[in-house]
Amino acid sequence: MIDKVIIQHDFRYVIQDVQRGVVEKERFWIYINDERADFECTGKDIVSLGAWKFEEKHGDIVLKNGSKSITLKQPLSVTNADYEISCLAATDDGQRAIGGTQGQLKFISSDGKCVEVDNAHYSDVLQIQYFPSKQVAMTIGLDFSIKIWSVLDGSNPRTMRKHTAMLTALAAIGRGRNIVSGARDGALYIWECASGQPVWEFRRVKNMTDPVVGLAVIDTEETGNDARPVSDSIFYETENKNLLVGYESGVVSTYDLGTRCFLGEFSAGDKMSAFAANKEILVTGHSDGTIRCFRGSEKIWELHSDEEVRKIQISDRKIFCLQRQVAIVDYNGKIDSIFSDYYGLNDFCAIPGILYVACKDKTLKKINL
The missing domain is CATH 2.130.10.10 (YVTN repeat-like/Quinoprotein amine dehydrogenase)
Known part of the structure; x- marks a missing residue:
């Protein structure tokens, strides 16, 4: 099965605003196979509010849920x-x-x-x-x-x-x-x-x-x-x-x-x-x-x-x-x-x-x- 992923269009700005101290914390969402996963940025950390974990690796996003992993390519x-x-x-x-x-x-x-x-x-x-x-x-x-x-x-x-x-x-x-x-x-x-x-x-x-x-x-x-x-x-x-x-x-x-x-x-x-x-x-x-x-x-x-x-x-x-x-x-x-x-x-x-x-x-x- 090919996973479907849609990420909030301005999630990068959400992360940057928190890391620069513009706001203390802020959330963004990702839909994975039509189910919403929420994440909260606090300082340099991105905290999962559900089962899916958010990581960044070599400029790409890696979403993990137990043994399942999805790599989401990001534009250079x-x-x-x-x-x-x-x-x-x-x-x-x-x-x-x-x-x-x-x-x-x-x-x-x-x-x-x-x-x-x-x-x-x-x-x-x-x-x-x-x-x-x-x-x-x-x-x-x-x-x-x-x-x-x-x-x-x-x-x-x-x-x-x-x-x-x-x-x-x-x-x-x-x-x-x-x-x-x-x-x-x-x-x-x-x-x-x-x-x-x-x-x-x-x-x-x-x-x-x-x-x-x-x-x-x-x-x-x-x-x-x-x-x-x-x-x-x-x-x-x-x-x-x-x-x-x-x-x-x-x-x-x-x-x-x-x-x-x-x-x-x-x-x-x-x-x-x-x-x-x-x-x-x-x-x-x-x-x-x-x-x-x-x-x-x-x-x-x-x-x-x-x-x-x-x-x-x-x-x-x-x-x-x-x-x-x-x-x-x-x-x-x-x-x-x-x-x-x-x-x-x-x-x-x-x-x-x-x-x-x-x-x-x-x-x-x-x-x-």
């Missing part, structure tokens, strides 16, 4: 935005990108330089991804379009339109001369970035309108940097790569990107709402709060909660699951820690050692892992 820094952030992306060299609920887009370089684009999409920016070069990014929007951007100057050399339903998934194939996208009407397109045109369409034969929840491009063999086109000049670096697709019905399908052939499918459970995969594992999230982890088509563990799973990411041998909070889970299904925000979360992005979280109060928070 908080950045205020001028608008509500709908999505974000980050690279391991310190670049970040954020999209807004009114079509705003901002690229932030590792040295803090910002490139801003107003009206990048007509409405919400739904997803941002960097290409492997990290000099180019792609976005999907609520306007059904895919756009490619220079992160250096914000220019938009390609806009791709074909989808007729809300886009839900996007990935680069190899270095990104081809990309693949999926939408809620069941359509999956391979795009050639040079022309901006779709060059292949996949649909699930048994249910052609099964909504796409997520997808992943998986290398089945190391091809190195000398990868060559397969069959003709519109498909690049597709050899020895599979496309894994999670559908709302709960089905996971596999396609060979080199031959564009269907390889098989299995059921991961009903009402899938989130999907992620790499070469080692495949993880699905469901609208009933269930999270399942597979090796191939074999389930190795599952976790339960009572809130819909909105996003899953696998990074640095950890699984990050977004519900009202972000739960950080290891490959064995053990919950490592939780990040929760009083105002709620819109999106997150994990890179090795760091978690970035977009909160509903127009803030971007950075958490050390």
Whole structure:
């Protein structure tokens, strides 16, 4: 079971006021699995008024009740935005990108330089991804379009339109001369970035309108940097790569990107709402709060909660699951820690050692892992 934790939004100020002598003592609360726990600050001590004990360790909060322990990650820094952030992306060299609920887009370089684009999409920016070069990014929007951007100057050399339903998934194939996208009407397109045109369409034969929840491009063999086109000049670096697709019905399908052939499918459970995969594992999230982890088509563990799973990411041998909070889970299904925000979360992005979280109060928070 994934524990739900909500902490009083100004608890840090409560603690600081007591420690600075502004007040003699003051209380704050934490809801743990919908039950309230109260704590009182007196001098430098935080006294539990119930069963749960409050500790701080390496900047994080540890809640203990007998043998049970919950680690609540705390932000290292908080950045205020001028608008509500709908999505974000980050690279391991310190670049970040954020999209807004009114079509705003901002690229932030590792040295803090910002490139801003107003009206990048007509409405919400739904997803941002960097290409492997990290000099180019792609976005999907609520306007059904895919756009490619220079992160250096914000220019938009390609806009791709074909989808007729809300886009839900996007990935680069190899270095990104081809990309693949999926939408809620069941359509999956391979795009050639040079022309901006779709060059292949996949649909699930048994249910052609099964909504796409997520997808992943998986290398089945190391091809190195000398990868060559397969069959003709519109498909690049597709050899020895599979496309894994999670559908709302709960089905996971596999396609060979080199031959564009269907390889098989299995059921991961009903009402899938989130999907992620790499070469080692495949993880699905469901609208009933269930999270399942597979090796191939074999389930190795599952976790339960009572809130819909909105996003899953696998990074640095950890699984990050977004519900009202972000739960950080290891490959064995053990919950490592939780990040929760009083105002709620819109999106997150994990890179090795760091978690970035977009909160509903127009803030971007950075958490050390």
